[in-house]
Amino acid sequence: MQVSPDQGALLTILTRLTNARRAVEVGVFTGYSTLCIARGLAPGGRLLACDVSAEWTSIGRPFWARAGVDDRIDLRLAPALETLRALPADADLDFAFVDAHKPEYPAYYAEIVARLRPGGLIVLDNMFLGGRVLDPDRSDEQTAAVRSLNATIATDDRVEAVLLPVRDGVTVARRR
Numbered sequence: 131m132q133v134s135p136d137q138g139a140l141l142t143i144l145t146r147l148t149n150a151r152r153a154v155e156v157g158v159f160t161g162y163s164t165l166c167i168a169r170g171l172a173p174g175g176r177l178l179a180c181d182v183s184a185e186w187t188s189i190g191r192p193f194w195a196r197a198g199v200d201d202r203i204d205l206r207l208a209p210a211l212e213t214l215r216a217l218p219a220d221a222d223l224d225f226a227f228v229d230a231h232k233p234e235y236p237a238y239y240a241e242i243v244a245r246l247r248p249g250g251l252i253v254l255d256n257m258f259l260g261g262r263v264l265d266p267d268r269s270d271e272q273t274a275a276v277r278s279l280n281a282t283i284a285t286d287d288r289v290e291a292v293l294l295p296v297r298d299g300v301t302v303a304r305r306r
Contacts (some may be wrong), residue, residue: 131159133229133255134297138158138166141227141253144302145170148251150224153177154217156238157230161190167227168199178217180210180230195303211236214241221247221305229255232243232272235279243265243288252289258299 132143141163145153149172158164158181168177181187184207194200206213210230217223226242228235229293235254243250256276261269263277283291291303 133163133166134223137255137300138162140296140300141166141173142170144251144253144277145149145225146172148224148249152223153225153227154214154223154242155179155226156214156228156242157181158187158190158205159183159229160186161193163227163229164190164203164205165194165197165199166303167225168194168202169197171199171202175202178213179203179205181205181207182209182213183207211237211241211261217241217245219245221245221250224250226250226252228252232256232259233275235275236282239279239282243286243303243305248305250305254301254303256298257301258295259292260267260298263266 145167151172151174153167155164155167155177158179164179187205194203223245224247228238246252257280259273259276263275289303289305291301294300
């Protein structure tokens, strides 16, 4: 459930390319992706990291400290939709990464894209779902949610996007 090293490097470089000072991550797990994003932040940048598990996120905390980025990370242990909906409505997010509960991907996307500044990026992991999104016989909740979000992104005039064949599919969408 952790991002791969190539995905981690991609997250760091995309964070740097956007000169991100305000970032959000939905789905921390053991904190490797959090570390990669925090490393890419501009000086003074902050990462709001959303997860529901103190057990899993506690694994990452010592590594954040060893890497010298723990002061850039604001970990919120609460349902991510609640945390996102509590954010100011203005468009000031520079970067977001989503790798969490797949049935909520469309809602995470809606909350984040509305808050992205022009030129800001949202990156979504597992957009192939092991190829299940292409299988017309698959209709489980996860597959339906990711398939629906892929269709939404493809027609969303607010963004320009690309689905990269990195590991299990990574969508990068830039706010126009």
